[in-house]
Amino acid sequence: MIKKICCIGAGYVGGPTMAVIAYHCPEIDIHIVDSNNERIDLWNSDNLDNIPVKEPGLSKIISKVRGKNLFFSNEVDKYIDLCEMIFIAVNTPTKTSGEGKGMAADLKNIINCAKQVSLASKSDKIIVEKSTLPVRTAEKIKEILENNKREKINFEIISNPEFLAEGTAIQDLFKSDRVLIGADQTESGKIAQNKLIDIYKKWIPEEKIIKTNVWSSELSKLASNAMLAQRISSINSLSALAEKSGAKIDELSMAIGKDHRIGNKFLNASIGFGGSCFQKDILNLVYISRQYGLDEVADYWHNVVKINEFQKDRFSQIIIRNIETSSNQTVSVLGWAFKKDTNDSRESSSIAVTSNLILKGLTVNVYDPLIKINQIYHDITAYLEFKNINQKNITRLLKKLSVKDNLNDCIIETDAIAFLTEWDKFLNIKWDKFSKNQHIKNKPKIFDGRGIIDYEYVSSLGYQIYQIGNGDNSIN
Ligand code: UDX
Numbered sequence: 001m002i003k004k005i006c007c008i009g010a011g012y013v014g015g016p017t018m019a020v021i022a023y024h025c026p027e028i029d030i031h032i033v034d035s036n037n038e039r040i041d042l043w044n045s046d047n048l049d050n051i052p053v054k055e056p057g058l059s060k061i062i063s064k065v066r067g068k069n070l071f072f073s074n075e076v077d078k079y080i081d082l083c084e085m086i087f088i089a090v091n092t093p094t095k096t097s098g099e100g101k102g103m104a105a106d107l108k109n110i111i112n113c114a115k116q117v118s119l120a121s122k123s124d125k126i127i128v129e130k131s132t133l134p135v136r137t138a139e140k141i142k143e144i145l146e147n148n149k150r151e152k153i154n155f156e157i158i159s160n161p162e163f164l165a166e167g168t169a170i171q172d173l174f175k176s177d178r179v180l181i182g183a184d185q186t187e188s189g190k191i192a193q194n195k196l197i198d199i200y201k202k203w204i205p206e207e208k209i210i211k212t213n214v215w216s217s218e219l220s221k222l223a224s225n226a227m228l229a230q231r232i233s234s235i236n237s238l239s240a241l242a243e244k245s246g247a248k249i250d251e252l253s254m255a256i257g258k259d260h261r262i263g264n265k266f267l268n269a270s271i272g273f274g275g276s277c278f279q280k281d282i283l284n285l286v287y288i289s290r291q292y293g294l295d296e297v298a299d300y301w302h303n304v305v306k307i308n309e310f311q312k313d314r315f316s317q318i319i320i321r322n323i324e325t326s327s328n329q330t331v332s333v334l335g336w337a338f339k340k341d342t343n344d345s346r347e348s349s350s351i352a353v354t355s356n357l358i359l360k361g362l363t364v365n366v367y368d369p370l371i372k373i374n375q376i377y378h379d380i381t382a383y384l385e386f387k388n389i390n391q392k393n394i395t396r397l398l399k400k401l402s403v404k405d406n407l408n409d410c411i412i413e414t415d416a417i418a419f420l421t422e423w424d425k426f427l428n429i430k431w432d433k434f435s436k437n438q439h440i441k442n443k444p445k446i447f448d449g450r451g452i453i454d455y456e457y458v459s460s461l462g463y464q465i466y467q468i469g470n471g472d473n474s475i476n
């Protein structure tokens with residue numbers, strides 16, 4: 001039985017996953033290490049409001065296990081050496097330079113970790129790939145470990161991809177649909193696989209723990225994310241058609257989802273998917289398919305990302321078309337997180353939409369309940385830099401952006417309100433009172449990118465509304 005686990009990477013995956021293992025396995029000591037000292041300090045903060053990952057239920061679990069059998073540290077080498085099982089949960093973003101730029105996963109962090117593990121280890125280790133990785137990455141990790149290791153040390157690499165979704169991470173970890181553990185089908189591979197199974201068995205029913213080979217496990221993660229994203233692009237493509245043809249996308253989703261072969265999940269039309277995984281993983285799948293000479297397969301999956309871009313752009317253009325861009329009008333952007341209940345804005349559609357608006361000369365107010373002002377400026381700046389806009393122009397464009405720290409200030413005097421994240425508190429806007437507010441000269445136009453507005457009621461108060469996928473829209 002494993003007694004000591006080290007997890008490299010105290011991020012959105014490493015933090016919650018290890019907290020839940022610690023909670024269910026009090027007999028195992030778990031050390032989460034990270035090269036980012038500031039992040040570790042936040043995880044160790046006495047005030048649980050400061051922990052760097054905001055997930056419903058996470059701080060409660062941290063309060064139960066931190067300091068008992070869950071520890072956060074920046075002493076990476078020390079805990080690699082001390083522990084028998086090492087999880088790798090570092091980030092694997094899309095490459096921004098070199099071969100595969102803009103498509104392939106950047107394995108720099110993984111390679112660094114593999115080197116660090118091989119150099120710091122004085123005894124056998126089981127390495128668990130938690131990060132989402134291209135198929136056959138375990139082979140590369142193995143090569144690095146073998147090339148740098150001390151004599152007679154055995155490294156066994158298993159793949160155990162994470163399927164948690166942000167905002168529901170704790171719930172997903174407690175009641176996983178499945179736990180996938182891929183290992184070499186050798187004797188030592190199977191022993192390592194069983195050691196990890198023994199850990200998950202503490203709270204996951206055995207029939208939900210799936211054993212595969214390493215490559216199936218690695219590819220299943222990419223494929224799962226690609227298929228989830230594909231559903232969103234499918235429904236988003238249909239939202240454009242619904243608007244033109246007079247159909248309603250929510251009625252379509254309901255009708256389609258009633259077919260139990262299709263199922264009703266992941267059929268919400270939106271301004272496009274965001275988050276650190278979907279786009280990155282699909283582009284990676286596209287890249288890998290091309291490397292194997294499967295151009296048709298690559299093209300098929302690439303279209304999922306292209307429709308996502310189309311949807312973000314389409315939404316931006318609808319706002320721009322309907323707001324007088326020449327007379328310094330203001331658009332209030334509600335929501336910066338890529339979905340509700342998370343403080344993560346990676347790849348959030350709000351970034352692209354807001355950039356499109358300020359590039360057209362509009363003034364934009366932003367409000368998000370969890371994302372900090374610095375992060376919003378950082379996201380926009382990085383996006384504009386990626387679009388090759390020079391610093392002088394970025395500084396000028398940022399003057400068009402104003403981040404508000406409460407909902408009311410964001411929407412009080414504005415020409416348009418755009419709903420980009422489906423935060424629950426946006427459902428509580430009192431439209432009847434708001435419409436009577438004396439400060440409001442003209443009723444702002446409403447652009448609902450999440451289908452969260454009660455269209456009939458709010459339009460009965462005199463608002464003009466564009467709602468994604470709604471064939472009845474009064475704005476289009
Ligand atoms: C995870 C996965 O691991 C990624 O592959 C998946 O596709 C998305 O989820 P995530 O936990 O969201 O990544 O990343 P992040 O929150 O950025 O955390 C990664 C952590 O690893 C950071 O705190 C970073 O400082 C740390 N890190 C990175 C190291 O400790 N060492 C490194 O060499 C690189």
Ligand code: UDX
Pocket residue numbers: 162163164165166167225228232265266267268269270271272273274275276277278338339
């Ligand atoms: C995803 C996968 O769901 C998870 O299994 C994997 O481990 C990591 O990637 P995450 O990115 O955290 O999780 O969130 P998810 O709930 O999948 O949402 C991703 C994006 O799709 C969000 O921007 C969300 O708003 C959008 N979405 C989701 C839609 O636009 N419509 C839907 O019906 C569902």
